[in-house]
Amino acid sequence: MVESLPKDPLITPELIADHGITPDEYERLKGILKREPTYTELGIFSVMWSEHCSYKNSRKQLKNFPTEGPQVLIKAGEENAGVIDVGDGWAVAFKVESHNHPSAVEPFQGAATGVGGILRDIFTMGARPVINMNSLRFGRPNSGQVQQLVDGVVGGIAHYGNCMGIPTIGGDVYYDETYETNCLVNAFSLGIMKINEIQRGEATGVGNPVFYVGAATGKDGIHGATFASTELTEESEAKRSSVQVGDPFMEKLLLEACLELFQTDHIVGIQDMGAAGLTCSTCETASRGGSGVEIDVALVPQREANMTPYEILLSESQERMLVIVKKGREEAVHKIFEKWDLHAVEIGHVTDDGLMRVKYNGKVVAEIPAREIADDAPLYDPPAAKPKYLKAVSAWKLSELPQPGGDMTGILTKLLSEPTIGSKKDIYRRYDHMVRTGTVVLPGSDAAVFWMREADKYLSLAADCNGRYCYLDPVMGSRIAVAESARNIVCSGGRPLALTDCLNFGNPTKPEIYWQFKACVQGLKEGCEAFNTPVTGGNVSFYNENPEGAIDPTPLVVMVGQIDKKEHITTQWFKKEGDAVCLLDGLQDDQLAGIGGSEYLRRIHDLKAGCPPVMDLKKEKAVQDLLLNAIRSGLIRSAHDVSEGGLAVCAAECCFTAPMELESEAVMLGAKLDFSPAAKRTPRHDALLFGEQQSRILVSLAPENVTALEEMAAAAGVQCDLLGTVGGDELTVTVNGETLVKGGVRELRKAWREAYANSAKTSE
Amino acid sequence: MKIGIVVFPGSNCDYDCLTAFSRLAGEEGLSAETKYVWHKESAPGTFDAYVLPGGFSYGDYLRCGAIARFSPIMEEVKAHAEAGRPVIGICNGFQILCEAGLLPGALYMNRDLNFICEHVFLRTERDDTIFTSECRKGEVLNIPIAHGEGNYYADDETLERLEGENLVAFRYCTRDGLVRPEVNPNGSRNNIAGIFNKERTILGMMPHPERAAEDSLASSDGRKIILSLLKSLAK
Numbered sequence: 001m002v003e004s005l006p007k008d009p010l011i012t013p014e015l016i017a018d019h020g021i022t023p024d025e026y027e028r029l030k031g032i033l034k035r036e037p038t039y040t041e042l043g044i045f046s047v048m049w050s051e052h053c054s055y056k057n058s059r060k061q062l063k064n065f066p067t068e069g070p071q072v073l074i075k076a077g078e079e080n081a082g083v084i085d086v087g088d089g090w091a092v093a094f095k096v097e098s099h100n101h102p103s104a105v106e107p108f109q110g111a112a113t114g115v116g117g118i119l120r121d122i123f124t125m126g127a128r129p130v131i132n133m134n135s136l137r138f139g140r141p142n143s144g145q146v147q148q149l150v151d152g153v154v155g156g157i158a159h160y161g162n163c164m165g166i167p168t169i170g171g172d173v174y175y176d177e178t179y180e181t182n183c184l185v186n187a188f189s190l191g192i193m194k195i196n197e198i199q200r201g202e203a204t205g206v207g208n209p210v211f212y213v214g215a216a217t218g219k220d221g222i223h224g225a226t227f228a229s230t231e232l233t234e235e236s237e238a239k240r241s242s243v244q245v246g247d248p249f250m251e252k253l254l255l256e257a258c259l260e261l262f263q264t265d266h267i268v269g270i271q272d273m274g275a276a277g278l279t280c281s282t283c284e285t286a287s288r289g290g291s292g293v294e295i296d297v298a299l300v301p302q303r304e305a306n307m308t309p310y311e312i313l314l315s316e317s318q319e320r321m322l323v324i325v326k327k328g329r330e331e332a333v334h335k336i337f338e339k340w341d342l343h344a345v346e347i348g349h350v351t352d353d354g355l356m357r358v359k360y361n362g363k364v365v366a367e368i369p370a371r372e373i374a375d376d377a378p379l380y381d382p383p384a385a386k387p388k389y390l391k392a393v394s395a396w397k398l399s400e401l402p403q404p405g406g407d408m409t410g411i412l413t414k415l416l417s418e419p420t421i422g423s424k425k426d427i428y429r430r431y432d433h434m435v436r437t438g439t440v441v442l443p444g445s446d447a448a449v450f451w452m453r454e455a456d457k458y459l460s461l462a463a464d465c466n467g468r469y470c471y472l473d474p475v476m477g478s479r480i481a482v483a484e485s486a487r488n489i490v491c492s493g494g495r496p497l498a499l500t501d502c503l504n505f506g507n508p509t510k511p512e513i514y515w516q517f518k519a520c521v522q523g524l525k526e527g528c529e530a531f532n533t534p535v536t537g538g539n540v541s542f543y544n545e546n547p548e549g550a551i552d553p554t555p556l557v558v559m560v561g562q563i564d565k566k567e568h569i570t571t572q573w574f575k576k577e578g579d580a581v582c583l584l585d586g587l588q589d590d591q592l593a594g595i596g597g598s599e600y601l602r603r604i605h606d607l608k609a610g611c612p613p614v615m616d617l618k619k620e621k622a623v624q625d626l627l628l629n630a631i632r633s634g635l636i637r638s639a640h641d642v643s644e645g646g647l648a649v650c651a652a653e654c655c656f657t658a659p660m661e662l663e664s665e666a667v668m669l670g671a672k673l674d675f676s677p678a679a680k681r682t683p684r685h686d687a688l689l690f691g692e693q694q695s696r697i698l699v700s701l702a703p704e705n706v707t708a709l710e711e712m713a714a715a716a717g718v719q720c721d722l723l724g725t726v727g728g729d730e731l732t733v734t735v736n737g738e739t740l741v742k743g744g745v746r747e748l749r750k751a752w753r754e755a756y757a758n759s760a761k762t763s764e
Numbered sequence: 765m766k767i768g769i770v771v772f773p774g775s776n777c778d779y780d781c782l783t784a785f786s787r788l789a790g791e792e793g794l795s796a797e798t799k800y801v802w803h804k805e806s807a808p809g810t811f812d813a814y815v816l817p818g819g820f821s822y823g824d825y826l827r828c829g830a831i832a833r834f835s836p837i838m839e840e841v842k843a844h845a846e847a848g849r850p851v852i853g854i855c856n857g858f859q860i861l862c863e864a865g866l867l868p869g870a871l872y873m874n875r876d877l878n879f880i881c882e883h884v885f886l887r888t889e890r891d892d893t894i895f896t897s898e899c900r901k902g903e904v905l906n907i908p909i910a911h912g913e914g915n916y917y918a919d920d921e922t923l924e925r926l927e928g929e930n931l932v933a934f935r936y937c938t939r940d941g942l943v944r945p946e947v948n949p950n951g952s953r954n955n956i957a958g959i960f961n962k963e964r965t966i967l968g969m970m971p972h973p974e975r976a977a978e979d980s981l982a983s984s985d986g987r988k989i990i991l992s993l994l995k996s997l998a999k
Contacts, residue, residue: 158879162910163820165776249774249823339802341773432881432910434975435818437780442982451980453783566980 002367005308005360008039019046025378032372040358040365043310045373047276048283051542054377057508058540061521065535066528071497072536079201079288080121080272082536084498086562090455091198093125094190096135096463096502096558098541103185106243107152108159113246114187115160116318120272123255124321126199126262127191130436131450132161132168134187135463135502135556136427139180141419141760146175149183150427156246157187158430163248164255168431169439170448172463175419175759178471181546186502186539188463188558192452197262201271201281202289203324203350208268210293210348211330212278213337214254214320218303220244221277221316231507231545250319250342257340258321264336266329273320279313281322283356286370289324293370295348296359309360324350384518385511393472396609398592401601404686408648409743411604413751415645415690416652418603422755445571446641447492449563458563460494462486466644467552469612472597474519474553475526479615480694481557482527484643489561490624491639491697493568493631496531496561501538506550508542516553524555530617531624533559568631572640574654574669579637579700579726581654581671582709583647583678584627585719586619586695593682594691599644604690613694620695626716627697635709638700646690647675648733648741650698655731656749668745672732673724679735689733689740700726765794765997768801768811770841770857772832777818777854777974784974785815788990794998803835812997813850814841816857818910818972828871828913829859838864850894850993851966855911858958858968867961867968868926869918871911875951879912883982884949886957886971887937890930893960894996895967898988904941905934905985907971909949909957914970916952916959923953933958933967 009015016026019042029037029045037045051057067076073091074083081095099114115132122129134157139146161168166189203210221244261267269289271281278300286293297312307315323344325333330346337344351357356373358366404411415421428443440458441449447462464485470477486496501524506513528535544551563569574581595601596610630636642650656668675688682688701709706722713720731748733741751758767785771778782798789796801807801814821832832838838860845851845866853861861867874880885906888899899905918926926932934957937943948955950970958969973986 155878162879162912163774163776163823165819247823249820249825252774252776252820252823339804429882430879432879434881434908434910434972434981435776435780437783437975437977437981440980 002038002364004038005365011036011039011042016042020050021046025049028378032369038365040310040313041368043314044279044366044368047279047314048373049377053276053280055540056377057380057382057542059379060381061518064521064525066525067534069532069534072534073195074198076535076537080124082500083125083198084536084560085195086457088455089195090192090457091195092190092192092560093122093127094188094500094560095121095537096186096188096500096556097539098502098504099185099187100183100504100541100544102243103153104181104183107149108156109245110243111153111156111185112160113244113318114185115157116246116248116251117274118187118189119164119251120274122189122191123258124199124201124270124272125191126197127193128259129166129189129191130438130452131190131461132166132188133448133461133463133558134168134171134185136171136173137179137184137467137554138175140177141175141756147760153183153185154427154430160246160248162432164252165435167433167435167439169433169450170443170461170463173424173427174467176467178467178552182544182551184504184544184554186556190560192454199262200269201285202269203285203291203293204268204289205326206291206350206352208327208350209325209330209346210295210350211323211325211333211344212300212320212347213323213342213344215247215250215317216301216303216343217312217315217317219307219311219315222311222314231543244316244318246318253340253342254319254321257337257342261333261336264332266333267323267325269324271322273322275316277314277316283370283374285322285324286356287374292351292353292355292357293348294351294357294359296362298361299345299347301343301345309358309365313358382508382514383511384515386515387512393609394611396596398595401595401605403684407739408685408689409741411690412648412652412741413743413748414604415599415649416748416752417755417758418599419756419759421599421645421649423753425753426756440569441492441571445492446488447494449492449569458566458569460489460492460561460563461558462488463556463558464488465554465556467554468602468608469597470520470555471552472610472612474516475523476612476615478520478523478555479527479617480613481555482524482531483615483617483620483694484641485557485559486531486533487624487641489559490628491570491572491641492563493570494561494563495628496533496559498536499528499533499557499559500536502556503540504544504551504554504556505542506545513550520553520555526617530621570631570636570639572654573638574671574700574726575637577669577727578703580703580706581673581698581700581723581726582706583721583723584623584697584699584713585721586623587719588614588616588619588694590614590693593684593687594646594693595687598646598690598692600646600686600690613692615694622716623695623697623718626713626718630709630712635701635705636699637702640698642696642698644692646692648689652731652748654698655745656752668729668749669726670728670730670745671724671726672728675723675733675735677721677723685735685740688735765796765812766810767796767798767813767815769798769815769817770803770837771800772803772821772835774821774823775817775819777972780974781815781817784977784990788977788987789994792991792994794994796994801837803837806836806840808840808843813993814844816851816853816860818855818857821856821860828856829863832860833864842866845966848963848965852895852993853968854972854974855970858970859913861966861968866966867959868922869916871913872915872917873913874915880949881908881910883908884971885937885939885947886934887941887943888934889932893964895933895989895992897996898992902941904937904939905988906983907973907976907986909971911970914952915950916956918953926959929962931960931962932956933960934969
């Protein structure tokens with residue numbers, strides 16, 4: 001018999017609405033319970049059916065993603081994170097997740113707990129997290145508010161990851177007006193394990209005890225999942241208590257204790273308490289195990305006196321796990337957690353009645369069919385309508401843009417000074433990116449490369465998404481996100497394996513936003529198919545809006561690849577005086593020559609218009625295959641793909657991103673380049689230098705290998721232009737005898753290195 | 765020889781130290797046993813040297829190293845050190861050694877208040893110690909730092925004594941070995957990156973030699989410090 005508690009508020013239509021439950025959903029809820037809910041049960045449904053937990057507005061679309069492949073061991077949606085086979089009995093678990101709203105309201109803790117949450121998703125799979133990355137989107141840095149946000153978010157990520165001893169080795173950062181007051185903080189983590197060490201989040205074996213381990217439960221983060229499922233408003237500040245507080249030290253202990261536990265066979269399942277805390281972990285483990293779980297929340301360690309069952313169930317206090325222990329092994333499990341000075345408390349057991357039964361001092365306060373609440377959330381297919389703005393922006397023509405003449409070194413310097421293009425060292429030097437001694441390529445190159453020492457394998461990772469491209473054409477922009485992340489991995493010498501995505505959008509109940517969402521899913525799907533890279537999981541973050549409107553659609557992709565041999569590891573930096581510089585070009589048929597949606601158009605001409613660069617995936621694949629073959633044949637010394645800022649920025653970056661990164665000591669190599677061969681296809685000089693046409697990679701190689709590369713390119717149907725030579729301390733670019741760029745590498749590098757600091761200064 | 769890598773709750777460079785010490789010993793054909801020692805364990809007399817690794821012992825709560833110095837193992841580490849046997853503290857380990865009074869001075873918050881992770885150059889101040897015998901005096905080593913509190917401070921009197929007795933192990937310097945304020949990453953007094961005790965049996969340093977101990981990484985200069993210790997123990 002389910003009982004209400006004396007202090008439970010009366011369930012009124014207002015209370016139901018406050019819980020984000022629509023009248024239809026309330027009817028559905030009653031249908032599942034076959035009665036009215038108690039207040040505690042209403043709370044449970046409210047978090048489980050929130051967008052954040054149920055994916056109710058996105059799940060139907062997400063089913064379109066390819067999720068299978070010979071490399072996939074655990075598919076998207078099956079467990080807390082997907083798992084991929086990397087050979088010789090080793091596997092990696094990885095996932096990216098958003099913590100946008102908490103970070104906007106409380107940057108430091110919001111970002112820190114974003115890292116903590118994704119880490120638990122990884123080690124709950126049985127894996128030791130060894131790599132962190134993050135993808136950040138902020139407004140323009142010339143406002144004090146944005147600077148504080150950047151400082152807080154980066155500080156929070158550093159605080160958590162550094163203390164955990166997990167290197168943060170890569171990611172990406174954009175600064176654009178669209179993210180003003182709604183920043184994006186997407187945290188990624190990857191862990192490694194032996195295939196036979198994979199853990200499951202399921203409750204099986206009737207009578208097996210259910211343990212609560214880790215930090216005590218407090219009132220922080222109550223309704224965090226619901227908070228994440230609405231738009232940010234002036235009142236969001238008042239919901240600051242929805243933001244959790246992280247303790248990385250506690251998490252470190254929890255990680256080590258769990259990994260020690262996994263070396264035994266004392267447990268049948270484990271699940272972290274993330275969004276929706278105890279509620280979600282209880283019903284999900286029961287649902288996966290095809291069983292029921294009964295717990296008494298009065299037994300849960302609590303940080304505050306007089307917490308109600310409602311609060312205990314909905315709390316999102318950090319650093320907690322639910323462990324299903326084999327009966328008879330309780331003592332052994334206690335011993336492991338005691339070693340690490342952690343709480344381990346038996347709060348219930350597995351049943352066979354399929355119910356999530358919650359007691360409070362023996363009284364049943366909630367009793368809900370576990371499978372129904374975990375898996376039968378309402379699913380919506382909201383109306384979609386093509387946004388009106390698209391007609392105007394896509395009508396934009398290149399001829400409308402005046403052609404600058406003569407020397408363009410000034411424009412190049414200006415683009416290098418853009419914080420989105422400039423050095424991110426001010427950020428990554430605050431992250432410990434070397435612990436675990438596997439970071440064989442230091443941050444700054446196209447892809448992060450990590451040596452899994454335990455398995456002697458090399459992973460390559462890249463995060464990409466240009467939100468402006470997606471705003472201008474969601475299908476094309478999303479294809480590019482997948483293509484570019486794959487290209488970055490190929491540039492590092494790797495082959496793309498699989499990806500995780502974090503889909504950041506506005507309010508899905510607005511038809512124009514939902515149209516963007518559907519189109520982006522389509523573009524990602526096409527990208528995944530082209531590169532044989534299934535989606536292994538991820539996260540959807542809707543309601544990224546502020547009073548001015550929605551953010552640009554930002555379907556972030558983090559691609560994981562593998563480099564087969566150490567000798568294949570390639571970086572973007574020129575290596576040797578006298579080397580030849582060649583451009584590999586897939587020859588995309590781009591009417592705007594890559595100017596549409598470019599940084600050049602946005603920052604030099606203040607225009608957010610045009611169709612984004614064209615992405616024909618077949619052409620892209622041909623270029624990537626060619627480069628990987630050339631790298632494997634030992635022809636290539638450096639490879640850097642052309643992206644934001646175009647070919648000129650790409651060439652400059654090859655010159656000065658010295659690996660050691662000691663400011664006063666940076667080793668830099670200039671280059672003398674003649675773009676005439678490429679100018680035949682792109683006559684406008686601004687487009688030639690700054691256009692962002694896709695499927696292009698700038699490589700350097702020993703001069704004697706140029707012929708071999710040209711032959712390989714011809715056989716692959718890829719254009720290969722010899723553009724010049726590495727050397728000197730200047731970057732010069734000429735076309736048909738005319739000098740377009742001539743600048744000291746040291747000066748160009750200074751502009752690039754100080755990009756963020758200088759753009760932050762311009763506020764005064 | 766037996767080397768104990770002490771694991772405090774929150775240590776996170778223990779794995780890196782164990783890997784580097786055992787691999788280098790293997791490469792040199794030295795028979796060394798490197799083992800983790802949990803901070804609650806005690807095995808008096810078992811180890812020939814202790815390594816206090818980097819990390820965030822006890823979450824760096826209160827003050828870096830301030831709680832770890834009360835860990836049960838520290839009694840044994842102190843007795844070991846007082847008997848003139850080698851101890852090396854790296855990063856958080858250096859902070860713990862200072863908190864425990866085994867080395868003078870303290871590590872303050874970095875000058876710019878942020879955590880800094882990057883490669884730096886170190887000038888080796890002397891080559892006649894068990895930690896630096898594989899280096900040349902004045903040799904410049906490229907080794908990374910990763911810390912939020914690495915700003916070495918000692919009062920004038922202590923500093924004078926350290927300098928007078930030649931107990932500075934490493935200083936932040938330029939690629940050419942010049943000790944200049946502009947290459948001081950964290951504000952340490954006299955650009956100090958590491959110091960010895962009076963007997964030079966204890967070394968505390970903020971940079972991480974174990975992160976620069978093989979060719980696949982950005983630098984392998986840290987090998988020299990680890991090898992110095994291994995070889996002196998083998999004698």
